[in-house]
Amino acid sequence: MTFNTWIIAVDNRIADLLAAAATVPGEVHVAVLGDRDLAEELARTDVADVLWFEPPAGSVVEEYAGQVAEAVAARKPDVVLTGPQDAARLIAGRLAAQLRTPLITSVQSIEADPPVATRLTVSGSVEQTVSASPLLAVLDSPGGAPEATDAAVTIDQIVLAPGTTISMVSAVPRAAGADLSTADRVVAVGRGLAAKTDLGLVRDLATALGAQVAGSLPLAEDLGWLDKDLCVGISGKQISPALYLAVGISGQMQHMAGVTRAQKVVAINNDPEALIFGKCDYGIVGDLYAVVPALVSALGEPRA
Amino acid sequence: MAVVVAFKWAPDPQDGRVADDGAIDWSGAATSAVGDDAVAVEVARQTAESLGQEAVGITLGRKNADWALARGADRVIAVDADLAGASDDLRAAVLAALARRVDGADTVIIGDSAVDSGAAVVPSLLAATLGRPGLLGATGVATDGTAITVERRTRDAVVTVKVDGPAVIAVAADAATPRVPGMRDVLMARKRPIETVELAELGVDAPGAELLTSRRTDSGRQAQLFDGADPQQAARQLVAALRSAEAV
Incomplete structure (x- = not known):
């Protein structure tokens, strides 16, 4: 048929x-x-x-x-x-x-x-x-x-018959935002980060991985540290990267629903009880301020 | 004339009990406001106020009527039915039927986010069922007292459009700051009317897909954990694991 x-x-x-x-x-x-x-x-x-x-x-x-x-x-x-x-x-x-x-x-x-x-x-x-x-x-x-x-x-x-309900008022170009939906690797950061200036740490890790930076909704919405287009979760983007590395994200369902289709999920969190450790493939239980720089340098080391 | 705000009010996906055979049981699930329902009601309240119109809430389930009234809806029409686990098609059909009961409801506002199905199609199905244009992902809604303008962020521009006629506007989580109702709001809300409608009265009929197979997927991830007490060692172990899995 x-x-x-x-x-x-x-x-x-x-x-x-x-x-x-x-x-x-x-x-x-x-x-x-x-x-x-x-x-x-x-x-x-x-x-x-x-x-x-x-x-x-x-x-x-x-x-x-x-x-x-x-x-x-x-x-x-x-x-x-x-x-x-x-x-x-x-x-x-x-x-x-x-x-x-x-x-x-x-x-x-x-x-x-x-x-x-x-x-x-x-x-x-x-x-x-x-x-x-x-x-x-x-x-x-x-x-x-x-x-x-x-x-x-x-x-x-x-x-097409011209529409009559919606008319264009203005279109202001903006810097094309990172397209998380097609990103192969994503490093996302959450409330575990203590200060906005520490985002640099996360960006360094993203650079080392060739990844895009994203975040949890609270980080963008409540703190305004990241563009809201970069939110991952039920109220943000649902993405499907090959690698998703969550830094200082507890792993609430509202966030994790955005990454169910990620191939590998990695978590770094100082709380061994964090929900995300039940929803990831690899995890490091430890202080992100020590672990992230260590990861950047480990990624720079040659393969064994 | 009225501005209608539609609440998706869905069960928390964490409460859906999934059996080993993939069957989903929603009976123990408490439904709650979905993240941007609170944003939608705030946008609707402001829009209605500025246009000198009524803000009418339409809700799935009776319980959320008080919630909507305390946040600024002038009145609420609630369908008295448990729609936890209902398809997006049925949710949208019920909301459309409720919206049609409001006279002069040109503007329908709804939250844009995905609910339990994770698909964010209730707003587009609602627009389709009502036979009017929809605008999704609105990051701002404003009026000049007569016309409504909607701001959206596309991939490369911030686009502002004017809406002149019936439309469904789905608002993103950052379209407004939700109000936290005070005691006075809650007390005032008790005086506002709630109309309850039986599901059968609405005569809605939504097509359903035929379910062939169902299985659990959530046992998929078994975490391999490394102790970050020694950050350098944990980092090397993680990188080695990712390399052998060809993830980096």
Whole structure:
């Protein structure tokens, strides 16, 4: 049996969506909400065709979630895959309503046939396989930019009716924040740190590991020591690095829910009873002010 | 006219008892305000005040009505049902049905964070069910007395948009500083009305996925611990372990 599979793209990060779609027999189509460059980039991937929705210049993409969902629903998809980006989740919500099918979230992989989604729930402590028809899945990790093919497939453009509810007031560029969602290694710091100036210690460790710096919500929210974009946890980012090293973080569920998909979790904490020692792969029970510099120097030593 | 604030009010995932076969039991779980529910009600209160409108709370479960009133909701509509463990689809459908009971509820405000499912899709499902645009991850909501402006941080810009019509706005944890209600707020709240609705009255119907298999995953991490009494040695041991696991 073959299935009519659709990928919803709001940026070029679809490599893992393509890989998941490739497990399903049948043609794969991409619906793109974005500019011409994006549509053309995604046309040079391993898909049957591209359905392109171009938001009117200066408009706000969120307003068009309904129109995109309507057009995709009219093409009677059996499987729809998308990522966790804001605009993607809004389109997925609309599709759930249009197709009268459940929105399956935190999906890790897809198997066919028949199409089945593997997803995590209860903060990652339960893995379920579920099915629905049509199968509408939000994958946690949409992947990076796809590999370009030599030939481009057809792009069908759908003209969007200008929205009337949301209008752009201003867009002020800011320094592109670190993208934790694609980071391979992350060093996160929590309330165990005594002073903001001690962040340097953590940054040194991150540099030694080639990692990005992140933090717990209290550190950003209550203390304002880190940009709020760098919060990991249920109210922040849910990330999936190969290595997650938590410094002075106790390991409350609200934080750990953000790293259930990390491959290796390492904890440094001076409290042997800290919850995090029950949720990590490696740990050092000790004073971070002594352990972190020791780690930086150990990482600089040659391999045995 | 009214500003509606929707509370997700979910069980703490730590309270979900997971059996060895992956079955989830929520019966012992106490539901509580999700982190940014407190932020959502504060944003709704300020927005309603500035627009000269009513702030109406809609809640899943009767218990949280008092909580919402003490934090500034003018009145609350609560559905009298235990929705712990309910799917995001059902939560959103119930909230949408409650929002429809409020006349002139153009603006619906909800917290943006993930609850038990960890997926943060209730706001987008709510917007979809109500058939109106949604804005997720709002880091600021302001009004000039008539129009609402919403600030969001995208990957490379701070974007401010104007909302002119019905919309669902999901606010991030830093959109406002939640109020800690004082004794006076709590006493005042007792005078404000709570309307309780039976779930059956709402006539909601949410599609469910078919569960095929379920298993526990949380036994996955077995910590190998090193004693930091000798920091240099512990650091070397950790680095050696990470290197042999090819993690560094």
